[in-house]
Amino acid sequence: MSEKKQTMKDDYLWDRSGKPDPEVQKLEAALGRYRHNQPAPSFEKIRDLRPVKQHWSIFSLRWSYQLGAVAAVVLLAATVFLVLRPKPTENAGPSWAVARLEGTPRVGWHSVGEKSGPVKMGIGQTLVTDGSSRASITLDETGRVEVDAGSRLRLVTNGPGRKRLSLERGTIHATIWAPPGEFVVDTPSAVAVDLGCVYTLHVDDSGAGLLRTTMGWVGFKLNGQESFIPAGAVCKTRPKIGPGTPYMEDAPASFLDALSRFDFESITPAERNALLGILLADARKNDALTIWHLLSRVSDADRQGVYDRLASLAPPPAGVTRNGILRLDRPMLDSWWNSFGFGDIYLWRTYERDWSQHPSTDK
Amino acid sequence: MERQAVTVWPVAESREDDSLVSAARDGDRAAFGRLYDRYARMVHGILLARVPPREVDDLVQEVFLLALRRLHALRDVSRFGAWLGTITRNRANDYFRKEIPAERVTDPVSEDQAESRTTNRTAELEAKMILALVRALPEAYREPLILRLVEGMTGPEIAERTGLTHGSVRVNLFRGMRLLREKLDEAAGSQGLSAT
Numbered sequence: 001m002s003e004k005k006q007t008m009k010d011d012y013l014w015d016r017s018g019k020p021d022p023e024v025q026k027l028e029a030a031l032g033r034y035r036h037n038q039p040a041p042s043f044e045k046i047r048d049l050r051p052v053k054q055h056w057s058i059f060s061l062r063w064s065y066q067l068g069a070v071a072a073v074v075l076l077a078a079t080v081f082l083v084l085r086p087k088p089t090e091n092a093g094p095s096w097a098v099a100r101l102e103g104t105p106r107v108g109w110h111s112v113g114e115k116s117g118p119v120k121m122g123i124g125q126t127l128v129t130d131g132s133s134r135a136s137i138t139l140d141e142t143g144r145v146e147v148d149a150g151s152r153l154r155l156v157t158n159g160p161g162r163k164r165l166s167l168e169r170g171t172i173h174a175t176i177w178a179p180p181g182e183f184v185v186d187t188p189s190a191v192a193v194d195l196g197c198v199y200t201l202h203v204d205d206s207g208a209g210l211l212r213t214t215m216g217w218v219g220f221k222l223n224g225q226e227s228f229i230p231a232g233a234v235c236k237t238r239p240k241i242g243p244g245t246p247y248m249e250d251a252p253a254s255f256l257d258a259l260s261r262f263d264f265e266s267i268t269p270a271e272r273n274a275l276l277g278i279l280l281a282d283a284r285k286n287d288a289l290t291i292w293h294l295l296s297r298v299s300d301a302d303r304q305g306v307y308d309r310l311a312s313l314a315p316p317p318a319g320v321t322r323n324g325i326l327r328l329d330r331p332m333l334d335s336w337w338n339s340f341g342f343g344d345i346y347l348w349r350t351y352e353r354d355w356s357q358h359p360s361t362d363k
Numbered sequence: 364m365e366r367q368a369v370t371v372w373p374v375a376e377s378r379e380d381d382s383l384v385s386a387a388r389d390g391d392r393a394a395f396g397r398l399y400d401r402y403a404r405m406v407h408g409i410l411l412a413r414v415p416p417r418e419v420d421d422l423v424q425e426v427f428l429l430a431l432r433r434l435h436a437l438r439d440v441s442r443f444g445a446w447l448g449t450i451t452r453n454r455a456n457d458y459f460r461k462e463i464p465a466e467r468v469t470d471p472v473s474e475d476q477a478e479s480r481t482t483n484r485t486a487e488l489e490a491k492m493i494l495a496l497v498r499a500l501p502e503a504y505r506e507p508l509i510l511r512l513v514e515g516m517t518g519p520e521i522a523e524r525t526g527l528t529h530g531s532v533r534v535n536l537f538r539g540m541r542l543l544r545e546k547l548d549e550a551a552g553s554q555g556l557s558a559t
Contacts, residue, residue, distance in 0.1 A: 013531060013536060013537065013540055014516075014518040014519075014537075015518050016517055024512070024540070027493060027512045027543075028512055030489055030490045030517070031494060031509075031512045031513045033487075033490055034411060035404070035407075035513055035514055036403050036408075036423065036514060038403070038420050038423065038424075040396045040400055041405070041427070041428075042396075043393075043397075043399070043427075043431065044393060044396070107408040115368045135421070139416065175492075176495075177492060177495055179414070179498070182415075195499065196498065196499045197495045197496070197550075198550075215546075215550045216500065231546075231549050232549070240365045272516035334488060338501055339499070339543070341501075341542055343502045344499075344500065344502055344505075345500075346502055347499065
């Protein structure tokens with residue numbers, strides 16, 4: 001595109017002057033549905049919000065004692081109610097609708113046949129697909145999950161702003177439009193937290209898993225070990241070990257073989273050093289994602305070499321120093337990640353803390 | 364519903380804003396209502412960049428009520444936009460610190476509405492996906508992009524309303540758009556989602 005044409009397009013993005021940019025126009029049309037359209041509240045009718053100066057007298061003081069006594073009784077009653085009331089269940093949100101795609105999937109004891117229509121899936125219920133059946137589950141405000149043959153998927157929680165499934169085995173394809181961090185899938189060897197938007201998760205009979213992101217990015221976590229998997233990347237996970245180091249699908253075979261052994265095999269320190277050497281030597285610019293993860297997975301002594309290699313593939317942004325990275329300074333690591341353009345790690349730090357606070361979530 | 368078109372920022376408005384803020388600070392609620400009309404899209408956009416869309420409308424009202432309560436503490440009336448933006452970002456952060464509010468009951472829909480929803484289903488899903496992509500961009504980019512593409516504000520208007528310089532809004536808008544195009548291209552490859 002010529003410089004003049006590009007400038008005209010930029011003008012449209014900037015102030016809508018110049019020749020319209022069709023791509024921006026389409027985005028405006030698609031996103032316009034979210035535009036603000038609420039009328040102003042009647043601010044005139046809102047009573048004065050400033051604190052009002054009190055005028056005390058003996059008369060009002062007597063009344064204040066009586067009011068205080070009433071307030072104490074109300075407070076006591078409210079406390080008793082709060083303690084004794086039935087606790088809200090986690091099933092406060094709308095139901096997930098299970099639909100048949102092929103064969104006869106089951107939800108609990110209910111078969112989802114060709115003529116039965118969608119079936120609601122409740123907390124604790126398990127969707128089972130045999131070797132010849134497939135199903136989809138949909139929740140309007142959250143997303144859609146397709147469940148391949150040979151899968152077992154259980155609904156763990158369905159609270160407002162928090163949907164949690166457990167994939168015991170099999171394969172799901174998730175397309176999620178809920179805000180990042182709301183949709184979580186447990187597997188036997190890691191927890192997958194959606195950070196928006198499309199991914200495939202597979203769990204085999206041993207509990208080992210594989211997560212492949214096709215759009216947006218996903219966080220994988222177990223016992224404090226975190227992996228971030230952006231579009232085009234894959235991450236393996238193993239029981240008792242947790243998520244491995246994510247890698248780009250098109251990485252060289254030697255690189256992938258070394259990474260798999262580095263992450264999951266029981267090896268001597270010398271072998272580990274040799275594998276790290278292969279990883280650093282074979283890494284391409286696209287593999288900066290993998291090398292960034294290695295920074296926090298190698299010993300202090302090895303970290304210098306990892307830093308140097310990553311700096312040569314993706315120079316650290318302003319404010320990120322060698323010393324800071326060598327001591328694993330969190331803000332600097334985050335800033336370097338953000339410079340890759342895969343997604344703002346602020347999302348993970350915000351939402352990860354949120355779901356980790358849930359009593360049953362931090363595996 | 365036909366949405367409001369992109370607005371062009373009249374320079375004289377900023378002086379008028381100062382008068383409105385002064386009047387509102389002195390208790391003129393009608394003046395505050397006019398400030399709402401002028402700044403609600405900015406507040407809405409900043410919130411939409413951070414919290415679930417279903418919560419945004421209620422939070423907009425909360426932010427303005429909070430601003431009304433604290434307006435007497437604003438010293439420099441010309442900084443109203445930046446001040447309001449800070450209140451909005453803080454409220455969005457508070458949203459995640461507090462318990463997630465109970466989900467509202469979905470109102471039953473009429474047959475016409477249901478049919479229209481089905482017809483618009485593809486467009487609705489596409490919009491959700493695009494918004495999710497924008498919201499996944501670095502913080503510096505997602506706010507100006509949402510103000511421009513969702514709220515229909517122009518670059519100069521974003522700068523005036525938020526109190527940022529034209530230069531920084533321009534840079535973030537263009538860099539953010541470039542990153543968004545890359546994400547859309549990736550998405551188009553995997554899901555048939557396309558901005559072109």
